[in-house]
C-alpha cells in the first residue's frame with residue numbers, strides 16, 4: 001500500500017492506483033472528460049489536473065494518469081489548479097460550445113467569459129470513442145488522423161468501415177454529443193444531436209442530416225424509412 | 226596508411242556542398258595532378274566546419290591555413306602559389322569585417338579561437354567515411370579503456386561525476402538517467418540515440434553525425450556496456466537527413482568489420498549492435514515517448530511520462546534515450562576522465578547532479594550576427610561573447626536587440642541580460658532554455674511581436690493535437706498575435722495572452738506545449754512596450770507589421786532623384802499611387818492596402834514609412 005496525502009487528508013491505496021482513483025476514494029471531486037473507468041487512461045483533456053509537490057518544485061499533473069507515490073502531497077483544488085481548469089474550459093467553450101457536458105462544467109467552475117475566437121467543432125478529440133471501439137468492442141474501426149489543429153476522428157480514409165459492428169458504443173460514450181438516444185422516450189430519440197458528432201463508423205454521405213446514422217439503430221430501435 | 230606532406234581538407238558539410246565544394250575538390254585534384262603533386266598532397270572531404278557563411282572552405286593541414294569563399298577559378302592560383310611555391314594566398318583568407326587584415330590560420334580566427342571542441346573535436350579533421358581516420362585521432366580508445374580496464378559500474382560512476390547533462394533539451398543528468406535504467410527491472414534493455422533534430426534552422430546533430438559518426442556510435446557502445454543487459458541500440462534519424470543516414474550506415478558497417486559492434490566486442494564478452502530507424506519527420510517525434518512509439522511503428526504521439534521511459538520505454542522495456550551530442554561527449558569523458566570534463570563549466574556537480582552545467586554546448590548561431598554557423602562553446606561563457614566575439618557582432622553596424630536560445634520554444638533574452646552565462650539553470654531563470662542549441666540573434670529592425678508570432682506559428686503547426694491546452698491554446702494565442710499584428714489587438718488581449726501562456730506551460734501533456742509559449746512570455750516581459758505600441762498606438766516600432774504602417778512618397782526625392790520613374794505605380798496592387806511619368810507621385814491613403822510593395826520597389830528610397 002502507498003501512503004499519500006490529498007488535500008492534507010491521509011490515505012493509503014494500492015500501488016499502481018492513480019491520483020484520480022485515490023481522490024475519488026476520499027470523495028474529492030475531480031472533473032474528467034477523456035477518462036472513463038474501464039478504458040485505458042489517456043491524459044489528453046487535462047481537465048483533471050491536480051497540484052503535486054511542495055514549493056518551487058510543485059507542478060500540475062493529470063490525475064488520471066499519475067500513479068500514486070509514497071509521501072506524495074496532492075492538492076485537487078488549489079488556486080493554480082482552478083486557474084488552469086477554468087482556462088481549459090474556456091478553451092473548450094471556444095471550440096465546442098454546444099456540448100452540454102462542457103457547458104455544465106463551465107458553469108460549475110464559474111467560467112463567465114470566453115475571450116477566444118469562437119468555433120463550432122463537433123468533437124473535443126478526447127479519444128473516448130476510439131478507445132471504446134478498440135478496447136471494449138474489439139472492433140478497431142475508428143481512430144485519430146492528422147496532426148494538431150487538423151486532427152480528426154474517423155475511420156481510415158473516412159469511408160464506411162467493414163470492421164464496425166454498429167454497436168453504438170462510440171456514440172454512447174461521446175461527451176460532445178449530448179442528446180443521446182433514449183429509447184424510452186422516442187420523441188427525444190429523434191434528436192439529430194449526433195449529427196453533431198460525425199458518425200465515425202459510417203460513410204458520411206450515407207445518412208441524411210436529420211437523423212440516425214445507424215440503420216437500424218441498435219439503441220433506439222427506430223427504423224429509418 | 227600513406228602519409229602526405231600536405232592535406233587539403235575540403236568542407237563537405239551541407240552548407241559548403243550547396244556552395245559547390247564538390248567542384249572545388251575536383252578542381253584541386255585536377256590542378257594537383259597537373260603539377261604532379263599527387264604524392265605530396267591529398268585532397269580530403271570532411272564534415273562541416275561550422276563557419277557556413279564562409280563556405281566553401283578549404284583548410285590546408287598541417288599548418289591550418291584557412292581559405293574561404295572559394296571559387297573554382299581561384300584554384301589554379303591557389304595550388305600554384307601555396308602548394309608549389311609555398312606562398313599562402315592572402316586574398317583568399319578570412320579578414321574580420323572591421324580590420325581587413327587577413328588571418329592565415331584557422332586557429333587565430335576569432336570565430337574559431339573562442340570555441341572549445343569536444344563533441345566537434347574532429348570537425349574538418351577527418352574523412353567521416355574512414356574509420357581509420359577516426360581511430361588515428363584517438364577514436365575508440367575510450368571504448369577500449371571502458372571495456373578492458375573498467376567495470377560497468379566504474380564507467381557509470383565516471384559519467385555521473387563528470388556532470389554531463391542531456392544536450393537534447395531537458396538537461397537531465399546523463400549519469401542519473403543511465404543509473405535509473407541500469408536499476409530498472411527487466412532482462413532486455415535498450416539504448417537509443419535521438420537524431421530527430423526537428424528545430425528549424427538547427428543542424429548541430431546533423432553536423433556531428435555527418436562529420437564524426439563514430440563518436441556517437443562509440444558513445445552508445447560505452448553506454449550500453451555501463452547500463453548492462455543492453456544488446457540492441459537504435460538510432461532514430463529524421464528522414465530529411467539522407468547524408469547523415471548514409472554516414473551512420475557506413476560507420477556501423479565499418480565498426481562491425483573491426484569487431485567494435487556485434488558479438489563479443491573486443492573479446493570482452495560483451496555483445497551489442499545498432500540499427501537505424503528513420504523518423505517520420507514530425508517535430509514532436511523527437512519527444513522521448515513519441516519517438517519510442519514511432520520506433521515501435523505506432524503513431525508518434527507523446528504519452529504521460531509519469532512512468533519513466535528508463536523503466537518502461539521501447540516495447541515496455543527499460544530504455545535509455547540520449548541525444549546525438551550527449552552520446553558524442555561520452556568517449557572523451559571516459560578517455561580523459563570526469564575531472565577534466567567537470568573542470569569546464571559552471572557550478573558544482575559533486576553532490577547535486579543538477580548543481581551545474583559542465584563541458585561544452587554546440588549552438589547553431591543564426592540571425593543578424595556577422596558570423597553565422599555552428600559553434601561549440603564552454604558552458605559558462607557569457608552570451609555576450611558568443612554574439613560579439615564569436616559571432617563578430619551585429620551585421621551592418623545595427624543595434625543588438627535580443628537573442629533567442631533553445632530553438633523555436635526558447636525565450637528571447639534582452640541586452641540587459643547579455644552577461645548571463647550559458648548554463649541550464651540561468652537560462653531557464655530568465656524564461657529561456659538551453660534547449661537543443663538553436664541561437665537566433667535579432668537586431669533593431671526586428672519586431673518582437675512578429676518574432677514571437679513566427680516561432681509560435683511553428684510550434685502550433687507542430688503540435689500533435691492530443692491535449693487541449695496545446696492544441697486549442699496555441700491556436701488561440703496565434704489568433705491573438707495575428708490580430709495584434711494587424712492593429713486589432715487590445716490591452717486586454719495582452720493579459721489574456723499572458724494568462725493563457727501560463728496555463729499552457731503548466732498543464733500541457735508534453736514539453737512541446739510546455740515550452741511553446743516561451744517566446745511570447747519573454748517578449749511580453751522584456752519588450753512589453755513593443756506590444757503596447759501595437760495595441761495602443763496601432764504602430765509597429767520597427768515597421769515590420771506592415772498593416773500598421775503609413776506609406777507616403779517624399780516629393781523631393783521622387784522628383785529630383787527618381788524623376789518620377791513610375792515604377793511604383795506598376796507594382797501597386799491597389800492602384801493607390803497617382804502620378805504621371807516625370808512628375809511627382811502621391812499615395813492615396815484611402816486606397817492603399819499597406820502592402821509595402823512600393824517601399825520595396827522604389828530604387829530611390831522615395832517611399833517613406835511611418
Ligand SMILES: Cc1cc2nc3c(=O)[nH]c(=O)nc-3n(C[C@H](O)[C@H](O)[C@H](O)COP(=O)(O)O)c2cc1C
Nearest residue numbers: 391392393419422423511512513547548551736737
Ligand atoms: C517536442 C519535442 C521535441 C524534441 N526534439 C528532440 C530532438 O529533435 N532531438 C533530441 O535529442 N531531443 C529532442 N527532444 C528531447 C527529448 O524528449 C529527450 O529529452 C532527449 O532526447 C533526451 O536526451 P538527452 O538527455 O541526451 O538530452 C524533444 C522534446 C520535445 C518535447
Ligand code: SF4
Nearest residue numbers: 133164165168170201
Ligand atoms: S459503432 Fe462502430 S465505430 Fe462505434 S464503437 Fe461500435 S464498432 Fe466502433
Ligand code: SF4
Nearest residue numbers: 123124126127129174
Ligand atoms: S467523437 Fe466524441 S468521443 Fe470521439 S473523440 Fe470526439 S468528442 Fe471524444
Ligand code: SF4
Nearest residue numbers: 180181189194211212
Ligand atoms: S442514434 Fe439516432 S436516435 Fe439514437 S441518439 Fe443518435 S440520432 Fe438519435
Ligand code: SF4
Nearest residue numbers: 689691692695735738
Ligand atoms: S503538448 Fe502538444 S505536442 Fe505535446 S501531447 Fe499535447 S498536443 Fe501533443
Ligand code: SF4
Nearest residue numbers: 783787790791793827
Ligand atoms: S518608384 Fe519611387 S521614384 Fe519612382 S515614381 Fe515611385 S516613388 Fe517616385
Ligand code: SF4
Nearest residue numbers: 797817818820821823
Ligand atoms: S503600400 Fe501597397 S497598396 Fe499602398 S501604395 Fe504602396 S504598393 Fe500601393
Ligand code: FES
Nearest residue numbers: 043045046048064
Ligand atoms: S481526464 Fe485526465 S486528462 Fe482528461
